[in-house]
Amino acid sequence: MGKLDGKVAIITGAGSGMGRASALLFAREGAKVVCADVSGHEESAAAEIGENAVAVRCDVARTDDVKRMIDTAVRRFGKLDVVFNNAGFSGPHQPLDETDDDFMDSLYAVNLKGVFLGIKYAIPALRANGGGSIVNTASAMGIVGRKGLAAYGAAKGGVVALTMAAALDYAEDNIRVNAICPGMVFTGLAGANPDNRAAAPEVALPFPMKRFGTPDEIASAALFLAGDDSSFVTGVALPVDGGYLAE
Template sequence: MRFQNKCVVVTGAASGIGRATALLFAREGATVFAGDIDAQGAEALATEVETITAVGCDVCDPDQIKALMEQAATACGGIDYLFNNAGAGGALAAVDEIDVDGWDHTMALLLRSVAMGIRHAVPHMKHRPGAAIVNTSSVAAIGPGYSPTTYAVAKAGVLQLTRCAATDLARYGIRVNAVQPGFINTNIFASVLDMPKEQFEASKAAIAQMSSHVQPVARAGLPGDVAEAVAFLCSEQGSFMNGTSMIIDGGLTIGPRHTWDQNTPGLMDAIQAAP
């Protein structure tokens, strides 16, 4: 019960990583406020554990973010942990084709929402023992090739925001870190491709199969893998971590396939085999 008597706010809590994290915190003693634009999904989550409260929240609207934080703080007397997790795939167009509305919406959803989550939570977190914020970035922040361009840029911004917020908030005893998921088996990939809901499960199976071929850990990442990292960063065990990020990707980003698959020829092998 690492989080007994603690108050936690999780955005994007109705599904995937947010849902798994909200459940983990609640089952370890926390009171959780689960915010999501999918109010019905958040309500369904709240029926599973009595210490979870569902709150409808569109993180593209700063007023709704503020209301979520105020509701949690009023009920608990303050906020101990914030997980800025809400998001989606965003605009798919390349940088030479994207329109300004697609760019702005993606940045509002993935980057501005994190800044405003911090902005409106901090007044309720100052000087609370062990207070911590975790933001969801992505392996896409490392470089191109993992996601659409606008998503990657926004997630790289989340990493820099995390570092800057850690310095800004150290005076209040608030730590700020990030997680960088890789291929986690959630609905985000289906939503990026605008799949109908009936194809979601099929897409998850395809992702699970693909993962065994593109990363050293031969299984798809699960929402619970990221939830455990978030809980660690908030817990006493992670209390010496600040302004940094944890990559949870099954080794996806350690290098090209030949670095971990002996059956795949590398650059030197290709050179030596050349006539």
């Protein structure tokens, strides 16, 4: 018996990295999965899963795209149980005064507004289903500062605050809202291929576990927060960071 048997899940950023690993894991655990992405790789992710998945091209910063993504889940699979608002991107490390205004706008549009829209437009479908779980990808940088990452950290800090407030807004609807705060994970942002098949480089990194995390390790955390094993957990920002935040 899978941990998500009978559930329907949407995963954004499902074409590569943590989103793709989560889509594959959720499907192995019994979920029907909507693989949403703007990259085009969502098609191959859904194809790898098979008949229990559907690909949707979705720019999470666009309201119409997000609505269509949620409508697709309900129309294709009959309901919605889980939303993993994972899509996001980083950018160059640079001082705040060197950060381009347009870059800041696009960073916030995807990393923060995209999560806001994913929560907002999922609520009616989750309510209609009697509740569910929303998981958001924040970052360790949303909890502590890091030189050169002011814009990214501010957006991800907003995801943490959004998660906690939404958890309070919807607790009585049996809708749990939690966030994952990854540390350094070997994804496309770090040079990995979209299919996650390349091994992480063996380099010593400057935090306690001294290695990259893997997309599969983030997917396992997402599975815990998505499923019934975390039925009394809401409003949490869970570090999955190799001990980075403990120092």
